[in-house]
Amino acid sequence: MSKPCRIEAQGGLAFAVDGAGRARVEWGAPDWLGAIGARFASAGAACEPAIAATRAHAGADALGAFASLDVAWSESPLAVRTSLRAYAERPLLVFRIEAAAALAGFASGRFDEPSVAWPWLRPALRAPGGVPDDTRVFGHQYTEFALPAMSSDDCAGFFLLPFRPAVAMPLLFAAPDGRTLLLAPLGAFHEQVIAVPRDRAGAAAGVRCGWHGDLDQAPAGFASELALWAGPSPRACLDAWAGFLRERHRTVRPGRYADRLGAQLSYWTDNGAAYWYRTEPGRGGVAGTLAAKADEMRREGVPFGIFQLDSWFYPHRELRPFDAPDVSVPPTGLVTWDARPDVLPGGIPALRRALGDPPLAAHCRHFASDSPYFALHEAWVDGDRAHPQDAALYGALLHQAAGWGVEVFEHDWLVECFLGVRGLREAPGRARAWQEGVDRAAGEHGVTLQWCMASPADFFQSVTLKNVTSIRTSGDYKYFVGSGALWAWFLYGNALARALGLHPFKDVFLTRRDGDGPRDGDPHAEAEALLAALSAGPVGIGDRVGRTERELLWRTCRRDGVLVKPDAPIAALDRCFRAHAVLEPAPLAGATHSAHTAGRWSYVASFHAANAKETLRFRLGWSELGPDAPDGPCVAYGWRSGRMERSAPDGGVDLALAPLAWDFRVLAPILPGDVAIVGDPALYATAGDRRIADVRAIAGGVRVDVLGAPGEAVRIRGWAARRPAGAEALVPGARHALDVAWDAASGRFDLDVAIPAGGCVQVRVACG
Numbered sequence: 001m002s003k004p005c006r007i008e009a010q011g012g013l014a015f016a017v018d019g020a021g022r023a024r025v026e027w028g029a030p031d032w033l034g035a036i037g038a039r040f041a042s043a044g045a046a047c048e049p050a051i052a053a054t055r056a057h058a059g060a061d062a063l064g065a066f067a068s069l070d071v072a073w074s075e076s077p078l079a080v081r082t083s084l085r086a087y088a089e090r091p092l093l094v095f096r097i098e099a100a101a102a103l104a105g106f107a108s109g110r111f112d113e114p115s116v117a118w119p120w121l122r123p124a125l126r127a128p129g130g131v132p133d134d135t136r137v138f139g140h141q142y143t144e145f146a147l148p149a150m151s152s153d154d155c156a157g158f159f160l161l162p163f164r165p166a167v168a169m170p171l172l173f174a175a176p177d178g179r180t181l182l183l184a185p186l187g188a189f190h191e192q193v194i195a196v197p198r199d200r201a202g203a204a205a206g207v208r209c210g211w212h213g214d215l216d217q218a219p220a221g222f223a224s225e226l227a228l229w230a231g232p233s234p235r236a237c238l239d240a241w242a243g244f245l246r247e248r249h250r251t252v253r254p255g256r257y258a259d260r261l262g263a264q265l266s267y268w269t270d271n272g273a274a275y276w277y278r279t280e281p282g283r284g285g286v287a288g289t290l291a292a293k294a295d296e297m298r299r300e301g302v303p304f305g306i307f308q309l310d311s312w313f314y315p316h317r318e319l320r321p322f323d324a325p326d327v328s329v330p331p332t333g334l335v336t337w338d339a340r341p342d343v344l345p346g347g348i349p350a351l352r353r354a355l356g357d358p359p360l361a362a363h364c365r366h367f368a369s370d371s372p373y374f375a376l377h378e379a380w381v382d383g384d385r386a387h388p389q390d391a392a393l394y395g396a397l398l399h400q401a402a403g404w405g406v407e408v409f410e411h412d413w414l415v416e417c418f419l420g421v422r423g424l425r426e427a428p429g430r431a432r433a434w435q436e437g438v439d440r441a442a443g444e445h446g447v448t449l450q451w452c453m454a455s456p457a458d459f460f461q462s463v464t465l466k467n468v469t470s471i472r473t474s475g476d477y478k479y480f481v482g483s484g485a486l487w488a489w490f491l492y493g494n495a496l497a498r499a500l501g502l503h504p505f506k507d508v509f510l511t512r513r514d515g516d517g518p519r520d521g522d523p524h525a526e527a528e529a530l531l532a533a534l535s536a537g538p539v540g541i542g543d544r545v546g547r548t549e550r551e552l553l554w555r556t557c558r559r560d561g562v563l564v565k566p567d568a569p570i571a572a573l574d575r576c577f578r579a580h581a582v583l584e585p586a587p588l589a590g591a592t593h594s595a596h597t598a599g600r601w602s603y604v605a606s607f608h609a610a611n612a613k614e615t616l617r618f619r620l621g622w623s624e625l626g627p628d629a630p631d632g633p634c635v636a637y638g639w640r641s642g643r644m645e646r647s648a649p650d651g652g653v654d655l656a657l658a659p660l661a662w663d664f665r666v667l668a669p670i671l672p673g674d675v676a677i678v679g680d681p682a683l684y685a686t687a688g689d690r691r692i693a694d695v696r697a698i699a700g701g702v703r704v705d706v707l708g709a710p711g712e713a714v715r716i717r718g719w720a721a722r723r724p725a726g727a728e729a730l731v732p733g734a735r736h737a738l739d740v741a742w743d744a745a746s747g748r749f750d751l752d753v754a755i756p757a758g759g760c761v762q763v764r765v766a767c768g
Contacts, residue, residue: 002051007067007084011091013181013230015069015084021051024127025093025181027230031130032173032181034123039208040077040116041108048120049073062248064089071118078106082118090240091230094186095119097210098223107426108213111419112142112165112195115215117208119226123154124203132175138234138577139168140496142193144415144453145475148492150580155196156203159583165419166198169456170241170496171207172234174577181230182237183209186245188224189460190418190431191215214425222428234577235495235626242463242499249463253501256536256565257690259448259469260359261408264305264561265553266540267297268508269312270363271329272477273542274519277312277322280545286312286322286343291354293545298356302548303561306407308361308540313348315340317368317384329479331416333368333385337397348404361408361450362401366417380423387421391437395444402445408469409442412452419455432461439465450505450538459496470537473497473504483524484588484609484660488581490531491572491590498569503537511541511549519544527607527662529556533684534570534592534603539563555684560709564680564688566592566603573624585612587657589620591628594687597696599669600631601679601687606664608657621652622667630667635676635719635747639664639684644719644748646670671697673767674721677704681717681750693760701725701766708755719747722768729753730762738763 002021008014014026015036023036040047055070066085073082079101085094097118108115135153140146143164151157153173160166170184171194185192195208209226211218231237245251257263269275269290279289290307297304312320317332322343339347352360367373369386377393379386388394401409417424417434424430435458442449443466451458451471462468473493474486481489490506497504509528515521522528532539533556541548557563570592572581579586588609594601602625608616622629629649636647640663647667655663666686668676677695679686687695691714693705701724708714720742727738742749753763 002053005054005056005069007056007069007086009086009092010089011230013086013091013093013228015086015093017051017054023051024130025228027181028179029129029131031127033121034126034130034206036119036121038073038082038116038118039114039120041113041213042077042106042115043109047075047077049075063087063092063094063244078103078116080116093228095209095226095228096223099218099220102218102220104217107216110213111425112167112193113213114193114195114208114210115213117210120206120208122206124206131173132177132179135173135175136578137171137173139171139194139196140456140493142167142169142455142457144455145472145489146454146456146459146493146496148489150583154203155207156200158196160198165193166196167193168196169194170238171196172237172577174234176578178233178574179230180232180234180237181228182241184227184229184241185460186225186227188428189457190425191428192224192226212425214422215428216426218428233574233626235571235574238495238499245460245463246501251463251501252466254448254467254469256503259408260306261361261448261450261538262469262503262563264563265303265557266306266308266361266538267293267304268308268310268540268542270308270310270508270542271479273508274510274544274547275542276310277320277324278519279322283545287346287351287354290351294355294358296545297548300548300550301559302550302553303557303559305359305561306361307355307358308363308410309348310363311365311412313339313344317370333366333371334364335368335371336373337364337400352405357405359407360405361410362404362406363410363412364397365413366420380421382421382423385420387417387424387434391434391441394438395441398441398445398447401447406447408450409447410450410452411438414451414458415453415455418457431457432464435461436464439467442467459500459502462500462502469503470505471497471502472507474507477507477509478518478522483527484607485582487527487531487607488588488609491570491588492576494535494569494590495571498571504535504569505538505540506532506535508540508542510543510547511552512543512547513549513552515547521547524660525549525552530605530662530664530684531570532556533564534566534605536565536567536569536592554682558691558708559712562690564683564685564691566594566685566688568592570603570605574626575624581609582611585610585614585616587616587618587655591625593628594685594689594692596687596692596694598671598702601669602628602630602634602667603685604665604667605662606655606657607662608659613659615656615658617656619652619654621650622647623650630669633670634667635670635678637666637668637678639666642681642748644746668719671702673701675702675724675765675767676719677702678717678719680714682715686717698764701764704763704765705760706753706755706763707760710755710757710759712755713752714755715750715752716763718749718765720749720768721747724749725766725768727751727763727765730764731756731758740765
């Protein structure tokens with residue numbers, strides 16, 4: 001039996017072993033995670049040893065100085081070493097598993113049954129009072145788009161998709177006062193899992209953190225590390241952990257406008273769009289239908305910058321017909337990445353010409369095992385699926401893509417690539433090599449990447465990639481679940497993406513609000529457009545011929561199609577990590593911001609996304625906005641109502657939302673002279689930097705730098721305690737006065753300015 005021992009990280013986060021060999025995590029409360037041990041599982045047999053001995057030592061690494069424990073077990077069927085580090089300058093414990101010798105044949109046979117688990121957490125054995133009352137546990141299930149899930153503190157109440165593993169990562173334990181412990185990997189992202197009980201009947205199995213059950217070989221020295229990070233809130237923990245990953249891997253993220261997909265409005269033909277496996281009668285099939293839509297958008301001044309081609313364009317093992325009533329998504333693999341001759345007899349070049357030669361975004365998925373590619377490229381084969389063993393095939397596809405005029409390669413079905421082919425999972429490093437190979441080939445061919453149907457591990461691994469400009473963070477539009485569930489999925493997923501520096505894509509949407517059904521419109525189109533615009537990622541529409549509502553589009557972009565975005569993705573507030581915004585009667589709220597010289601502009605969106613039918617009544621305080629909170633007194637602008645209210649930084653709003661209703665506020669800083677600039681009220685991101693390049697206080701007033709398409713008419717809205725003394729527009733070599741319409745009752749003022757040929761104009765407003 002081991003002797004009592006204890007190591008402590010910054011802030012009192014500690015790992016302690018008592019005289020009976022029971023291990024616990026303390027942080028204010030004495031037992032946050034329940035009994036902690038190790039568990040081994042292989043070929044259906046399990047071993048649950050006791051701690052036999054510990055050895056303490058000290059050291060330092062990239063995370064800082066640490067105290068460490070090497071932990072020995074009463075028995076160990078695998079030659080592995082387990083240890084734990086506690087950091088003096090971070091509230092952080094790190095659990096490590098290392099292969100002491102080359103290992104083979106140790107798989108448990110089930111992905112969500114780790115062959116070696118350290119730590120193995122048993123919340124059911126938690127000491128009384130061990131964790132703050134009403135602590136909740138949040139995680140992202142190992143599914144496509146990382147489904148958000150929530151449980152009580154026993155970790156056995158998650159709603160999990162039955163066709164995906166019972167794995168949730170990262171895992172956050174959030175107390176009512178905000179304090180949070182986060183469990184998340186520091187590396188070996190595709191080799192380790194956090195397995196949770198699938199239901200309450202399995203609660204005794206606890207939470208098993210370690211090497212997934214399909215890993216079947218490991219070289220000596222292979223190691224995985226799992227962080228237990230403490231912080232004041234869920235989002236703070238996510239940011240601290242992800243910030244270290246990005247620092248460790250020297251992550252370089254493309255900017256928000258790095259490719260045409262992120263910079264301009266796009267047109268989509270994916271699931272949820274009007275022309276996903278559908279055509280218009282009498283329009284000449286697929287090419288004729290899509291050409292008709294492209295022509296209509298140009299004729300009506302809808303400025304799309306890129307045209308997406310989805311999986312319908314190439315052959316799968318199981319071909320899906322067009323214009324069929326079935327809307328299922330057959331998961332069979334790609335045969336060749338070439339145009340289907342029955343759909344596009346002239347190939348992609350002919351289709352692109354018919355569309356007017358726009359840049360393309362093109363879809364790709366997992367491979368079928370009978371693909372002729374594998375007569376030329378070595379592959380791991382698993383039933384009807386296969387995966388190439390190196391990046392050469394992807395290099396060939398990306399060369400082909402560049403020749404077609406493809407600027408964005410959308411790799412979909414990432415989760416299916418990994419979970420569908422055992423060979424990709426059975427040895428360390430294979431999944432990382434696959435994704436880094438795709439990323440490298442994309443860079444070599446001048447193509448950027450969109451990740452789609454990513455698992456949590458795919459999100460994490462992106463820290464080593466350079467060309468992923470966007471990632472889908474919620475399920476398919478108008479498919480599988482309703483609008484509210486997708487809005488919540490999106491905002492939860494965005495919190496993870498934002499911490500990792502990724503730009504989310506909300507998915508396609510339809511713009512007409514006077515229709516419904518698969519093609520004609522969406523009564524919630526305005527909320528879809530709002531979320532898309534505030535994502536800081538792409539904005540993609542998928543309307544059929546005659547059904548695009550331009551006025552809705554102008555809320556997301558300028559007249560030249562340039563998207564106007566906030567500085568960061570809108571993401572769920574901390575409050576949402578303690579009550580599931582779909583499965584419980586709790587509001588969904590998210591925030592983001594634009595930063596200028598004069599301060600921070602906050603954007604706050606609230607939704608009733610819950611299954612509950614009653615009206616939700618709640619108060620939302622500006623102090624809840626975290627990194628998006630106002631940094632001083634502000635004007636709270638009701639975007640939908642146009643009302644303005646002066647507010648303190650600790651102010652807020654009382655809301656009552658009916659099912660699927662929403663509210664949107666812009667918080668603009670009050671500047672010297674008692675004046676505030678909201679920005680362009682026609683846009684959701686009113687002060688986004690592709691419309692408002694900067695705002696700064698100047699002597700006697702405020703200066704606003706306005707961008708736009710030449711000839712575009714732009715309204716600037718603001719607030720002033722007193723009538724502004726005047727305003728003027730300035731361009732090099734010229735200036736002219738602007739009329740200012742000011743309302744004394746509300747303080748609101750508007751002025752209109754025309755964008756000159758150079759695309760920018762400086763506006764100065766003199767305080768009264």
